[in-house]
Amino acid sequence: MDLFARHGFAGTTTQKIAQRAGVSEALLFRIFRNKRSLYSAIIDLKISETGEDLFPHEAAARNDDQAVFNTIATVMLASMERDPSFMRLMLYSGLERHQLAEMVYEARVVKLFSFLEGYIRKRIRQKAFRPVRADVVARTFVGMSVYHMLNSKIFGYQASRHLDIEQVAESFVDLTLQGLKR
């Protein structure tokens, strides 16, 4: 997993995988048909182990805007901060055009978009938010956290020091909610 996240599919050799796992290459090919199915198994595992409970359903039911947006941003930022390898894996998969990336995308990311879009749409109906393109705003908000971590973890851009995840999340939420307020 670490090797694929670091070097991508093409950049990772079965030899290095075997070495790192402390077994022979032959054993790898006894267990997995080929390199690609080993890779797929890793992505499958990564998907299954990421907790599904990113969605703040109860806060959404309470119409607690602050909590809804803050939870999403904080959970996303924290999980990418804790383990950037999933993000790297996904980026590589997207660039290298593996179908599995699409599956994850469909299963997790698009679902999150829909959840947020639905919430925003509801709040617009309730006249709590002004009428905006709910789908664009939902994606934009999710994108804030992703882009922040892309900068920090992939391109090594260190945002202003002494600025932790909670503060960043707060800025995202603050900007977004101000932008949505009537």
Place this chain on the structure above:
Amino acid sequence: MDLFARHGFAGTTTQKIAQRAGVSEALLFRIFRNKRSLYSAIIDLKISETGEDLFPHEAAARNDDQAVFNTIATVMLASMERDPSFMRLMLYSGLERHQLAEMVYEARVVKLFSFLEGYIRKRIRQKAFRPVRADVVARTFVGMSVYHMLNSKIFGYQASRHLDIEQVAESFVDLTLQGLKR
């Protein structure tokens, strides 16, 4: 360029490059010391050919918020839409840890952050914007366009149909300016 953008450094072979260029592999190695320096030359070229005039200096001088933000979003979205290979190249470079990616980053992206951050800071001083973290907001705004294109070009996520670049840019600007207004 197209091959590196499509398959990354590790995924592109010198044989395929030569084939595509219609020359022999030997000629490649006569002109470039090795595969890496060929890659560097390509990134250098890509950098030099991207127009520097993304920065709406005059709109900033006029304090035309709408124009400042709209120009940045529109130019970024349009250039990535027209030629996604630069984005792919940059993402691969970041993931594969080439120093050149950092150089581009430093030269172009960070400069854009600084420009926008400076503008936002000025407008806060002028009491036109409320006091926010200018650096975070600047990065966030740039990130909206990047993330939008990441979704669309890398992960194949088609945002709501019949929604063109101008409309997306407008949503970004609208949300951001509303969020910044006092």
Place this chain on the structure above:
DNA sequence: TTTAAGATAGTAACCACTTACTAACTTGTT
């Protein structure tokens, strides 16, 4: 005795890169 878990030692294809060569073009001298 069977079977599973593992290793050794390959294999053909492919990788970045080199050698050794030719043909075409410049250039300076007569």
Place this chain on the structure above:
DNA sequence: AACAAGTTAGTAAGTGGTTACTATCTTAAA
């Protein structure tokens, strides 16, 4: 103008090392 001398642009045919993958052997437990 003629032409040797040198340079440039190009290639065919390799090189050794690496790659994904395999055929076959070894060991230990049931």
